Amino acid sequence: MHKNQVVLLGTKGGPAIRPGTRMPTSILVQLDGQTILVDAGLGVSRGICDAGVALTDLDAIVITHLHSDHYLELGALFHTAWTAGLNRPIPVIGPLGLDRYWASFQQAMEFDISLRLRDEGRPDFAPLANIQVIEPGQMQLGPLTMDVLRNAHPPIEDSFALRLTGQDHCVVLSGDTAPIPEMVDFAKDADLLVHEAMLSAGIDALCARVGNGDDRLRHHLERSHSPADQVGRIATQAGVKRLALNHLVPCDDPDFTETDWRAETCREWSGPLFIGTDGLTISLDQKETL
Secondary structure, rough: OOOOEEEEEEEEEOOOOOOOOOOOOOOEEEEEEEEEEOOOOOOHHHHHHHOOOHHHHHHHOOOOOOHHHOOOOOHHHHHHHHHHOOOOOOEEEEEEOHHHHHHHHHHHHHHHHHHHHHHOOOOOOHHEEEEEEOOOEEEEEEEEEEEEOOEEEEEEEEOOEEEEEOOOOOEOOOOOOOOOOOHHHHOOOEEEEEEEEEHHHHHHHHHHHHHOOOHHHHHHHHHHHEHHHHHHHHHHOOOOOOOEEEEOOOOOOOOOHHHEEEHOOOOOOOOOOEEOOOOOEEEOOOOOOO
């Protein structure tokens, strides 16, 4: 029997990693026999394997936007899957420009790829990623319906939220976004909403640690991400059954713990709540109450 579940492979907001921190964003959705990877941040290959899934078993990959923490490891994921036996194309649905990344990755790895083709008899590498452009609307991923909503993540315009609907379950993934009213209808009655979240009280410390020297990082965070209390409000208004916080900003400051995330989110949300950690598995077949 197939598992219906969501695995938060990487839950850190932003591209930087440091000793002891979590890994950047990637999410595995297993629904109605389909295994869909959403985003491919650094560490995704290891995360998929740690979730007990072979890299060769992915049915589709969706990239929500072209910030590096969401697609940096896409090429390496395909190369690693190729060496593990991948011999069929996998649909990769992502923003315009992802095809340039794929072409450039192949060019950068040309020596190794051509060598393995000659020396090991592997199948052609280039066709393994079937790049398709993501657009607002609806499309099919096997038996699943995927609705796509353009969210608000300035200055990037091509940034998207996803709603994956199967026979008995529905999962909504916000992608990186500021709070938007459209998310309420988009997530209406979902079994699980996985929404990015920012702890506003932690932004001062984050900006001080990064030390860019001006206010541009703060400006980006405040206009492009969602404070946790507003995420709770969206989940409540949408009537979702469960809420998971993901792409946490900040997630590696010892002064801010799960208690802080829960307190802020539960100003506006009283239902089951998951605070994302790397490898967290949320079953859609069981009704956890946290």
